Amino acid sequence: MSVTLNEQLGAELDALREARTYKHFLTLESPQGPLVRMAGRGEVVVLSSNNYLGLAAHPEVVRAGIEGLERYGAGTASVRFICGTFEPHHELERALADISGTEAALTYVSCWNANEAAIPSLTDDTTVILTDALNHASLIDAIRLSRPAKKVIYPHSDMTALRDGLDAAPREARKLIVTDGVFSMEGDLAKLPEIVELARAFGAVVIVDDSHGVGVLGETGRGTVEHFGLLGEVDVITGTLGKALGGAAGGYVAASEEVCDLLAQRSRPQLFSNALPPTVACSALRAIEVMLEQPELVARLRENTRVFRTMLREAGYAPLDGEAAIIPIIVGETAEAIALSQRLLDEGVFVTGFGFPVVPEGTARVRVQMSAALEPEHLARAIEAFRRVRPE
Ligand SMILES: Cc1ncc(COP(=O)(O)O)c(C=O)c1O
The missing domain is CATH 3.40.640.10 (Type I PLP-dependent aspartate aminotransferase-like (Major domain))
Structure with missing residues (x-):
């Protein structure tokens, strides 16, 4: 193994940690769904998967x-x-x-x-x-x-x-x-x-x-x-x-x-x-x-997206408009987006924060994704968490 290469990469990784943009893999102990069991966290509401129709564990x-x-x-x-x-x-x-x-x-x-x-x-x-x-x-x-x-x-x-x-x-x-x-x-x-x-x-x-x-x-x-x-x-x-x-x-x-x-x-x-x-x-x-x-699955996904976007606005957030099932909330700096997603996870809601270089500098965001599998009680639980962690 090249010691030099490892040292260089180690420095790069340290820089990511210092910038608080280092990504951690979170381990799931149950199938993908509206709720998952996350190692060390217990049950969390999932608002970050692409399981749009809830078919991953159908x-x-x-x-x-x-x-x-x-x-x-x-x-x-x-x-x-x-x-x-x-x-x-x-x-x-x-x-x-x-x-x-x-x-x-x-x-x-x-x-x-x-x-x-x-x-x-x-x-x-x-x-x-x-x-x-x-x-x-x-x-x-x-x-x-x-x-x-x-x-x-x-x-x-x-x-x-x-x-x-x-x-x-x-x-x-x-x-x-x-x-x-x-x-x-x-x-x-x-x-x-x-x-x-x-x-x-x-x-x-x-x-x-x-x-x-x-x-x-x-x-x-x-x-x-x-x-x-x-x-x-x-x-x-x-x-x-x-x-x-x-x-x-x-x-x-x-x-x-x-x-x-x-x-x-x-x-x-x-x-x-x-x-x-x-x-x-x-x-x-x-x-x-x-x-x-079951075209009702697509209809439910659409309805969940409409309802949750409204709930976010009522909770004081400014989600971007759109017709798909992706609801981005721009927060600015990468570290802020990561910190917000961390606070949401502490409250039992799994939403990922994205920053530079995935999105342009200064437009870091948390990206909420809807699923047809989310029931009203999951959305209610999620919005409560969003209310509790809302930055001033
Ligand atoms: C627009 C778009 N294209 C392609 C991909 C890659 O898809 P896959 O995971 O099947 O490689 C993604 C995944 O994030 C995507 O969002």
């Missing part, structure tokens, strides 16, 4: 995972083209294409992988990528890997800047507009109708990462694209299975047959990394079915 989702494990074992033990694909991969991909309004879908072991697969594979040496400044880190890294002819980072949701970027691109260039559907730190939605219109006008391709939209937005939970009535109009949708759709892990690209086929042939995370475990393929498939069979 009995049918868990049962489907167990059956998948029993029937297919732990995994493919290799990459799909080398060692085979299980039936549930095909079934899940059909279901994902169906909810996305696309011809086909292809799964990956995470949405991070799906983004790093899709964007570089769709970039050629003429490509201009236009990307929202607040896009998720996985999109930012995917674009870094792509090495396009040109990259235009447009200010958050600034459609004039997007139009200017498209206008300045050479006519023959391939143009990719890359955006989150729901922005994960702000909770606001991409202006998809305008983006799709601009894409049509300039012959561009639209790529939407809807990780925080699927299961949350639209009457049937199909996401931001359904919310705006644009099913079938967006070229490429990427998403995660690690949030509303069962909460395990896994991601996908939903697009045309040609895009998915090309990704199966070419994308490096598909060619050089194992398939999604069949446990997850089966549990995620059941989660999608439950979402479609």
Whole structure:
């Protein structure tokens, strides 16, 4: 082991501790749900998970995972083209294409992988990528890997800047507009109708990462694209299975047959990394079915979000507006956000604080996330804690 490296890293870690931005992993002793048992803390209300529909421990989702494990074992033990694909991969991909309004879908072991697969594979040496400044880190890294002819980072949701970027691109260039559907730190939605219109006008391709939209937005939970009535109009949708759709892990690209086929042939995370475990393929498939069979879950999530935002305002907070299930409360400095989340945890409520570099300096926040599984008594318990810890 290199002593020098360890000393250098140790100093870096000390600096994080001094700045009070060092992150601690909290250990859960029960399944993800509205309440969890946390080691050393006992039972806490969860307002920080992406378990939007409460399906992470849903009995049918868990049962489907167990059956998948029993029937297919732990995994493919290799990459799909080398060692085979299980039936549930095909079934899940059909279901994902169906909810996305696309011809086909292809799964990956995470949405991070799906983004790093899709964007570089769709970039050629003429490509201009236009990307929202607040896009998720996985999109930012995917674009870094792509090495396009040109990259235009447009200010958050600034459609004039997007139009200017498209206008300045050479006519023959391939143009990719890359955006989150729901922005994960702000909770606001991409202006998809305008983006799709601009894409049509300039012959561009639209790529939407809807990780925080699927299961949350639209009457049937199909996401931001359904919310705006644009099913079938967006070229490429990427998403995660690690949030509303069962909460395990896994991601996908939903697009045309040609895009998915090309990704199966070419994308490096598909060619050089194992398939999604069949446990997850089966549990995620059941989660999608439950979402479609029980649209009341999406409705309850929406209602919980509306109610809790009002409760926060009445308790003296100023949450950001929005239609998704993310409710950010800006507090300013990173250490303050971490301290507020710590005080909330002391009061039995689990909400994470986010600061620089995840969000811009001076805009640190606690991010409340709603779930359909939260009952009125959980919301009441949570808001009492928020009242008790409210900074002056
Ligand atoms: C918008 C967005 N895209 C991608 C990801 C990564 O998803 P996964 O956990 O499946 O890699 C996340 C997770 O935080 C996300 O919020």
